Amino acid sequence: MRAADPEAFAGTDRFVVQxxxxxxxxxxxYEALDRERNARVALKVLRADADRSLYRFKHEFRALADVSHPNLVALYELLSDREQWFFTMERVEGVGFLDHVRGAPPSRRLSGSDFSAATHASASASPSGSADRSWRAAAPAAADSDRLRGALVQLVDGVCALHAAGMLHRDIKPSNVLVTTGGRVVLLDFGLVRELSGDLTQTIETVGTPAYMSPEQAAQAALGEPSDWYSVGVVLYEALTGRLPFSGPVRELLLRKQQDEPPGPGTLVGGVAEDLDALCRELLRxxxxxxPTGPEIQRRLRAAVGSPSPPPAVAAVNTPAFGVAVHFVGRRLQLARLxxxxxLVKSGRATTVGIxxxxxxxxxxxxxxFLEQLRAAQPGAVVLSGRCYERETVPFKALDSVVDALSAHLxxxxxxxxxxxxxxxxxxxxxxxxxxxxVQAVARARRAVLNxxxxxxxRRRAFAALRELLVRVADRHPLIVVIDDLQWGDVDSAALLEGLLRPPDPPALLLVGCYRSDEASTSxxxxxxxPLRESPDAAPLAKVDIDVGALPPxxxxxxxxxxxxxxxxxISYADVIARESRGNPFLIDELSRFGLGSSARPAAADHEVLDEVIRARVARLPGPARRLLEVVAAAGQPVELEAARHAASLETDAEPALAALRSARL
Incomplete structure (x- = not known):
């Protein structure tokens, strides 16, 4: 049963609230104990009265589900327990960014994700959060330039990883950045994150924290990566001067951002390093x-700290599941079959495609x-894209994100x-x-409340309702439903899909499902x-199967x-990469990135390149992650995490070890 209020959340059989x-x-x-994995985690629970925020809550997790980087907080699992939704994430202990660069006393240290739970302020809120105001009230001493550069370059690395994944943060501020006792900088709170490939114009309300948002964000204009860099500039300005670039009532503050650029930090405070002063002024244009762009900021800061090489960990990043394809080669036959x-669908016949x-x-x-081409050629088509996420335990997980897309369409x-x-x-x-x-139309639906x-x-009525809804959509526009990573789906999703496509008269849609062929027998x-797809009952459906194998040389x-x-x-290295990868696009990407620059390129013979990539990655792993990888490699097949954890003697470090393996793309 749902708790009457979030304060009453009592945990679950697996998660014990601390x-x-x-x-x-x-x-x-909350801080919670995950009894299944014997680990302490931060656990974010959707408020009981926040049903209409469920889409945004799930998006916060899913947008970064496949992004792993040392300077981004690690997200673990999204779960639904009866009507309660929550996700788990890394429990980070440390101090705020501004405290760190000025030397925080022990009493200022924070435990867990204290800051990550901060309210996402809107333009009607105060210019900055209470944590930031308390810091300014303390009238701290000047920031240590070396310490500031070392922390700032990590923050920039985290933001660059986010952008490489096709995401914009939109709420970078000191209270969303923690620094651990070991000096690791961690960017938190992805509640306002959005895809860079989508329409990032704010049309309803200005979201973010006014004091830290860019002029274009304040003006509800289209946003890109420079918007996040402006916010980083505000954080840097505050670290250098102890004050915000602009202050005052919110409307006045937002207007001044449109009209003025703030005075340089060096004009307000003595002893500001020239490189940091110049960078700050440029970020606040x-x-x-x-x-400046992310790579440019990285180069300048690394040159200043004497570390021009890239960070040791390789970020495992994703692009939006079905956004714009950056590099796409070949596959002409497969595209033609799609x-x-x-x-077939345009002729009125329901069609399933297995990729x-x-x-x-x-x-x-x-x-x-294919979707990129389709949207260009058929702008009226309705595309509902979704995905099964391995690290989710939610009802009807194969359809959940598709229905999210349907709600956005409605x-x-x-x-x-x-x-x-x-x-x-x-x-x-x-x-x-x-x-x-x-959806307003659902909220005001003139139907008797279902008792x-x-x-x-x-369940029977809901299945029939979804089928009827999709029939009506398909009657008006070409309808394409795409589900990626079907191998992670559940049996209930199979029942729902079977109900949607059962004859007679299923919706005339194109259902595209992607799955790993080596998981077909275990999913x-x-x-x-x-088997249902091949049964006599499915004969009226058109069926297309597309095998995606290795790329030709x-x-x-x-x-x-x-x-x-x-x-x-x-580019002469391309022949070696093509041969070593055996046409696997993932390995081509990995080998290409590993071979960038003479310092990163292996000196081994051509046939040893892939081995060198793996050895280099493994050598950089923390001990717990290396032990976990060794156990999986020795098993030679998929192994239950609990068994692998025990075999690797990881009583409490399984999640950080997994995060390290994802970060190294291993």
């Missing part, structure tokens, strides 16, 4: 195009390119169009997928769904050359 760390606008953060499947292949072969990239429609699409039992559907309650107690009856969803060389040229590396 203490409350903080609260935000739609979530409460009103014109986004005149601010277009053939789309033509399968080994890990790293480019299944997601193939679909991404919210964009005019009120009368959205009303016309709603099925009679939409409230039953909203009980299975509460994210739909954020059915029997869970199976609610609960695929074990049910694949010439395509592999072309991809390697493109990746090497991206950072001005020697």
């Amino acid at each position: 203490r409350r760390l903080g609260a935000g606008s739609f979530g409460v953060v 009103r014109d986004p195009s005149r601010r 277009w053939d499947a789309y033509d 399968y292949g080994g890990s790293g072969m480019g299944k997601t990239a193939l679909v991404r390119r 919210r964009r429609l005019p009120a009368d169009e959205a009303d016309a699409l709603l099925p009679h039992d939409v409230l039953a559907l909203a009980r299975l997928f509460p994210v739909l309650r954020r 059915v107690v029997d869970a199976q009856e609610v 609960p969803l695929l074990a049910v769904l694949l 010439e395509d592999a060389r072309t991809l390697a050359r493109a990746l090497l040229a991206e950072t001005r590396a020697d």
Whole structure:
């Protein structure tokens, strides 16, 4: 049963709440003991009265689910327990960024994610959070320039990793940055993160913390990476001067950002290092195009601290699942088959497409390119993209993010169009997928409140309602539903998909499912769904299967050359990469990035390049992560985490070890 208020959250059988760390606008953060993994974690719970924030809550986790970097807080699992939603993350202990650069006393140290639970301020809020005001009230001494550079370059590395993953933070401020006792800088709180490839214009309200937001963010204009760098500039300004670039009532503050640039830190405080003063002034330029880029900031800071080489850990980053394809080579036959499947749907026939292949072969990239072409050629098509996330325990996990996308589509429609699409039992559907309650048409639906107690009856009505809703959408526009990583799906999702496509008269949609072929026999969803797809009952459906294998040698060389040229590396290395990777796009990417620059390039013979990459990665791993990797390698097959943890003697360090392996892309 849902708690009456978030303060009453009592944990679950697995998670034992230790203490409350903080609260935000739609979530409460606790320190908890994960009894299954014998680890202390930070646990963020969606407020009981925040149903309409569920979409944003899930997005906060999913946007960074595959992004692992030492300077970004690690996110662990998203879970739903009855009607309670929460996710777990790394428990970080340390001090705030500003305290660190000025030498915080022990009493200022924070435990857990105290800061990460801070409220996301809107433009109607005070210019900065209480934690920041308390720091300024203390009238601290000047920041240590060397300490500041060392911390700032880590913050910049974290932001660069976020941008490389196709994400914008939109709320960088001192209270969202912690520094551990070991000097590791950690960027927290991804509640406002958004994809860089999407429309980042704020049309309803200005979100972020006014004192730290960029002029374009304050003006509700389109945003890009320079917006985050402006916020970093405000943090740097505050570290150098002890004050904000602009202050005053919120409206006045936001207006001044549009009209003025602040005085340089060196004009306000003596002894400011010239390089930091210049960098700060450039970051706070009103014109986004005149601010330095992330790589430029990294180069300047690393030169100043005497460490021009990149950070030792390799960030495991993702691009938005079906955003714009950056480097795509070949796959002409597979793309043609996807277009053939789309033509079948346009003729009125429901069609399923199974895209399968080994890990790293480019299944997601193939679909991404197809959708990119489709949106350009058929702007009226409705695309609902979703994914099964391995580290989620949520109902109907194969469809959950698809319904999230459906809710976003319904919210964009005019009120009368959205009303016309709603099925009679939409409230039953909203009980299975509460994210739909954020849709105004659902909230004001003139239906009797569903009081059915029997869970199976609610489920039956919800299945029928989703089918009816998709039929109505497909009657008006071409409808494409894409589900990535189907191998992580559950049996309930298989039942729902079977109900959606059961004859007679299923919605005339194109259903594209991607999965790893080596997981087909062990996946609960695929074990049910694949035989159903071949059964006589599914005969009316058009079926297309697309095998995504290794790239041909010439395509592999072309991809390697493109990746090497991206950072001005020697493209003659492409032949070695194509051969060593055996046409696997993931390995081509890894080998290309490893081979950038003469200092990183292995001196071994060509046939030993891949071995050198692996040895170098493993050598940089912390001890616990290396032991865990050794156990998995010795097993030679997938192994349960609990068994691997015990075999590696990791009684409490399993999650940090996993995060380190993800960071090294191992």
